[in-house]
Amino acid sequence: MERRLPPVVARLWGREIPSRRGPRPGLELDTVVGAAVRLADRDGLEGVTMSSLASELGVATMSLYRYVGSKEELLVVMADAATPEPPPINGRAWRPYLTGWTRANRDFLLQRPWLLTLGQHAPPLGPRTLRWLDRALAALESTGLSHAEGINITTTLTGYASRQAALTHAMTATTGTVSEEVGGLVEYGEILGAVLDPAEFPALDDAVRANAFGAAEVWIDDADFTFGISLLLDGIEALIARKADDRPTPIVANP
Amino acid sequence: MERRLPPVVARLWGREIPSRRGPRPGLELDTVVGAAVRLADRDGLEGVTMSSLASELGVATMSLYRYVGSKEELLVVMADAATPEPPPINGRAWRPYLTGWTRANRDFLLQRPWLLTLGQHAPPLGPRTLRWLDRALAALESTGLSHAEGINITTTLTGYASRQAALTHAMTATTGTVSEEVGGLVEYGEILGAVLDPAEFPALDDAVRANAFGAAEVWIDDADFTFGISLLLDGIEALIARKADDRPTPIVANP
DNA sequence: CTGTATTGCATACAGTGTACGCGATACAGA
DNA sequence: TCTGTATCGCGTACACTGTATGCAATACAG
Structure with a gap:
């Protein structure tokens, strides 16, 4: 076979x-x-x-x-x-688990930024990568979501993690020529301010002037990350609630 | 200066x-x-x-x-x-605009998959890339969100777009040696089924058996994409509502 | 003991990015 | 108008990449 x-x-x-x-x-x-x-x-x-x-x-x-x-x-x-083992579920509910899961995902990408480049080359195929996928799906099992939905959610979360890691890495890199040129010597927001035409980039210019790109430390700060992940999980939670309403008599009862 | x-x-x-x-x-x-x-x-x-x-x-x-x-x-x-111009806002509200914005983002990444590799190298610095950022922030302006929140949302959305594009590309690529080997000759789900130990990957194995990774067409299908983007925007919408509640007398009224 | 599959490796090669330096060019200042 | 110089295109050279090929040494199958 x-x-x-x-x-x-x-x-x-x-x-x-x-x-x-x-x-x-x-x-x-x-x-x-x-x-x-x-x-x-x-x-x-x-x-x-x-x-x-x-x-x-x-x-x-x-x-x-x-x-x-x-x-x-x-x-x-x-x-x-180079991918570590995913965090153990330990009976946690889907939401706290996936929060930690996504954070851990971002963390190991920051520890090995070269994984960011490699991730794009092939779909998850190895045991470690697939174990991450499996754990996320397992955590979602009790929610009554479909397999396809679960996979999509996982994709979204890893996407968020890697995007966040990529951005953080790009801003704080001390090596790598272009990033170094930009992130090292001159502040990112400073460059934007020098280059933007306020008439052509009104909203972005506002943000720059409000120092939204301020210090590089913001990018490593966890508040930002937590904010985004809550956003995602709020959406998922709403979906779960909606589906539970749609099917008042589910085939498999939710515990 | x-x-x-x-x-x-x-x-x-x-x-x-x-x-x-x-x-x-x-x-x-x-x-x-x-x-x-x-x-x-x-x-x-x-x-x-x-x-x-x-x-x-x-x-x-x-x-x-x-x-x-x-x-x-x-x-x-x-x-x-190689980045095209972002879609024009044309008076659209933030939600329909950002939906189209994200979809357009994914689309041009699929048309030029090599942008996926390049995106990781540096933060957005050029006029085209920054124009995308500016338009998204502009669309969010009336929501009363902070600049930092707006930037974070944008990051999340581009992350979703590029992850989705990367996955779709990996599954449907007809060129590129490893992807070809995997996506071309043998179906992805088929490989997973052959390789997974059900005891070690229970949830993932369930999904594979349910054919959740089924035909490659699923990955290009728009339903999946729409599903994920709704998730994200639901979260954002909830945030906006929450913030509006916190400040019963907003300085700028929402139309 | 013989045959053969498989090992580590030396050699070779086409192709990469780019440092360096040259003659040719066209403007600035006399 | 003449001269000096900054800048052009580009020929040559070099260090370095991934890998095709072939060969002697090895260790098991029969």
């Missing part, structure tokens, strides 16, 4: 057929990926090179291709490996 | 000091960027090479560096140039 999996997926799930003949592999996929992650943490994504990774591991560059089909594949596997 | 701007910003706003001496420039920045965008549309982002761009323009590779400080800078300018 088990259809032949794409190589990346097999690699992600450790489903490679073990080799029986020939010399024993001197490395393991996990070792390679772990070193790559360490490298990305230290030097950023562009510091991860097949040769830099090889020398980190003390092997020749081409040896890596015995463990990974291509660099792109390595990146996909890295992305999953 | 006008402080010295970072080079990228100057380039984005056409604020370069025009040269008076020496041979006339044979190209203009807009021409270069336009060609680069055309190239990205045709061959994707990795088809944009300093040499490919040069030969597209009929000049030598190194000539480009008279117009652009580095390739990264080129990409930033491209991202802004």
Whole structure:
């Protein structure tokens, strides 16, 4: 029944057929990926090179291709490996759990900003990423929402988390050339003020003058994040209430 | 008063000091960027090479560096140039306007998926990108929300748009090696079903069995998008109502 | 013991971004 | 009008990227 999996997926799930003949592999996929992650943490994504990774591991560059089909594949596997475990539910209700879930999502993206770049390349396929998805769906199970709705909600929340992380990262980055140029030496709001024509950008100009883009610390501040997440969850809560009204006799009773 | 701007910003706003001496420039920045965008549309982002761009323009590779400080800078300018104008407000209320705004945001990301990769590199700095921000803030002006809240809402909406676009793109891409491998030959849900251990991913497994990831068409379907955006706007609407209650005598009356 | 699959790796190559420097150009000031 | 100089396009060069290929060493299957 088990259809032949794409190589990346097999690699992600450790489903490679073990080799029986020939010399024993001197490395393991996990070792390679772990070193790559360490490298990305230290030097950023562009510091991860097949040769830099090889020398980190003390092997020749081409040896890596015995463990990974291509660099792109390595990146996909890295992305999953670098994703932490989702927070445990511990009996929490969907709303507090998803709040923490989204916050944790943002947090690990801020800790490993290179994941932001990698996230765009492929849909969630690895065990870690899918575990996040599973936990969110599990938390929503008692709400009576459909599977499709649950998936959509999850998408929305991760979207919020990564957008927030990307923005925060862009504003506070001390490395990375363009961001550094902008976020480091000159304040963001200051640049906007210098460049905007108030007649053409009236609303934005108002915000700038009101110092809404003020200090960089605002962006790391948690109040902003909490505000946005409440917004989202309010919408979800309203939906749940609406659906409960529409179906006065649900097939599965809500506890 | 006008402080010295970072080079990228100057380039984005056409604020370069025009040269008076020496041979006339044979190209203009807009021409270069336009060609680069055309190239990205045709061959994707990795088809944009300093040499490919040069030969597209009929000049030598190194000539480009008279117009652009580095390739990264080129990409930033491209991202802004490739962003279309935001939809006009035309007297619409904030809710219908922001709905269309977000949808239009997703749409142009789907038309130029390479913008998804580029969006992460720098905060909005160019005229086009900032115009989107300005229009959204303008639409929210009559709601009595603070500037900070408006910005946060905008962030949330663009986050939703880009996440949705990224996912849709990943599922339906016919190019790009990993996505192709996954989205093209084998269905996403099928892969999940083959790989998931139901005991470890109970909720997700339920969703897969219910065919919630079913046909790829679902992902382009607009119903999903509309669902999510309603969620967000419901939350915002609730916030507006709440704030209106807190201040029974608002300075500006809501029409 | 032999055959073979599989290992690590050296070599090679096409392609990348860009530093540097040159002759040609066209204006500023004499 | 002449000269100096800032700026142009661009040829050359270089460090570095990902990876195709092939080969000797290895260790199990028969």
